[in-house]
Amino acid sequence: MGVAASGSARPAVLIAGIAGLVAGSMSMAAGEYVSVSSQADTEAADLARERHELASSPGAEKAELVAIYVRRGLTKGLATQVAEQLMAKDALEAHARDELGFSDFSTARPLQAAVTSALTFASGALLPVLVSAVAPQSTFAWAIPASTIALLAILGGIAARVGAAPILRGALRVMFWGVLAMAISAGVGRLFGTTL
């Protein structure tokens, strides 16, 4: 968008598009990998500490769980029963879920998250790159943003539908932030394109 707005010819727009696609995919993958890895490390450390505490002071751990259930509204007697029965089945799981707030075990897969992020970014970036490859150069100013906005609306709608949220609101939200990002990119491109 930025390079197209500066009035550059097709090769420059296309190269910038492909570079943006690759750079964006790699940056999404790296960011996701680091983020999910550190989350997995934190979870593993929390579980190890919990396992150690359960082995060294089971009484205090049971009291901890009872206090949590009382805070959530159970009576002391029922909370004690619940804590005892859950800990008899799987003490670590009971503490992981109710004390640490883990809803699921070993869900963090850094490599999978990284590859998924890279592929989804690349597939989203592909349409504007394709448009800059095939559309007449004179139409770039509206064809690239229009096709991108249409794709953003469709993706926002699909995401909302999959999440059972209102489709129109989801589409509008993605469109709004996408258009804002494009307007800033185009603004920067125009600024440098006209002052050169």
Ligand SMILES: [Zn+2]
């Ligand atoms: Zn505990």
